[in-house]
Amino acid sequence: MRRTRENPEVHAGSMADIAFLLLIFFLVTTTIQTDVGLDRKLPPDVEDHINIHERNILRISLNRNDELMVENEVLTIGQLKLVAMKFLDNGGESVNERYCDYCQGNRNPTSSDNPQEAIISFSSDRSASYGMYVRVQDELAKSYHELRNREAQRLFGQDYVDMEKRYYAPETSDEVKRELKSRIESVREMFPMNISEAELNVSSKNQTP
Amino acid sequence: MSTFKSHKRSNPSISTASLPDIVFMLLFFFMTVTTISNKTMLVENELPMASSVNQLDKKDRVIEIYVGAPKDDLAKRLGTEPRIQLNDKIAQVGDVGPYVLEELSKKPEAIRNLVTISLKIDKDVKVGVVSDIKEQLQKVNALKVNYTTYQGGDPLP
Numbered sequence: 001m002r003r004t005r006e007n008p009e010v011h012a013g014s015m016a017d018i019a020f021l022l023l024i025f026f027l028v029t030t031t032i033q034t035d036v037g038l039d040r041k042l043p044p045d046v047e048d049h050i051n052i053h054e055r056n057i058l059r060i061s062l063n064r065n066d067e068l069m070v071e072n073e074v075l076t077i078g079q080l081k082l083v084a085m086k087f088l089d090n091g092g093e094s095v096n097e098r099y100c101d102y103c104q105g106n107r108n109p110t111s112s113d114n115p116q117e118a119i120i121s122f123s124s125d126r127s128a129s130y131g132m133y134v135r136v137q138d139e140l141a142k143s144y145h146e147l148r149n150r151e152a153q154r155l156f157g158q159d160y161v162d163m164e165k166r167y168y169a170p171e172t173s174d175e176v177k178r179e180l181k182s183r184i185e186s187v188r189e190m191f192p193m194n195i196s197e198a199e200l201n202v203s204s205k206n207q208t209p
Numbered sequence: 210m211s212t213f214k215s216h217k218r219s220n221p222s223i224s225t226a227s228l229p230d231i232v233f234m235l236l237f238f239f240m241t242v243t244t245i246s247n248k249t250m251l252v253e254n255e256l257p258m259a260s261s262v263n264q265l266d267k268k269d270r271v272i273e274i275y276v277g278a279p280k281d282d283l284a285k286r287l288g289t290e291p292r293i294q295l296n297d298k299i300a301q302v303g304d305v306g307p308y309v310l311e312e313l314s315k316k317p318e319a320i321r322n323l324v325t326i327s328l329k330i331d332k333d334v335k336v337g338v339v340s341d342i343k344e345q346l347q348k349v350n351a352l353k354v355n356y357t358t359y360q361g362g363d364p365l366p
Binding site: 026039040062126128130133137142145 | 356360
């Protein structure tokens, strides 16, 4: 038996097909995981009582049919952002050091004193759907972002959301980060995010089993 | 002139020798950028949409909790009520606290207080389950949570 001496050439024409097959397999099987969401900080597990004036609380409740009620008024989800912004930006306190000089609201004395003291209380029925719950949280976050953007534009000439994005970007240098951090914190102080999900009404707390 | 004409008439074939290289490059690109989830999902997990979202932290600083109705093949045994999935098991609400503590103890000490709990909850789950989980997290003092969502505009009402 005599073997052929000549080198048999490997046919590389089908290589591309094989690679495409692999590529398509990977594209189909991998699921790109979502890594975005709404960050919240839960309150620590301690019972403490603080006295807050009723005018500084915006009560939002969600019932079992996913209907929204804000301060005894039924609203749609689309209206929520403006109502929340109006409440936060009110600046009702007219004298002394708690006067809010950057607020552009109506200065209504029956609404919040200043953004530092304004608290949004969000209570949800146990049977409400989580999708709606997240939408309400999202709308509230949007109203804070919009107000913070406004102040950041006024003070630093750029959007708050952009500043945050640049701060978390890995390519930003440390020096820039330090400057951004102080700016972000100063804007956050102007409109601190006070969203409470605790039971604020003592009488209703007794009713729940 | 004649050489130019003959040159034009000849049919040069495009070399496809480098095509495999290009495709392999694409393949490796996709292999490196996609994260393969090695978890088998036991529950439905259609996340809600939100638009003003934050980016989650690095993967090693995140503990995930899935909630949703059991998948079709499990629904016969478990019913259609929402269940909690921790790692690869269906769990009760009371197991959330110990699970988070156990996962925390696996992390290096330096990043323990930076760990975020990512709540991957189906949008049809009732809020009651979610607040039970949050209560459990408060008890073990894991207070950084992230309601994980898809990024997008408002879905039509």
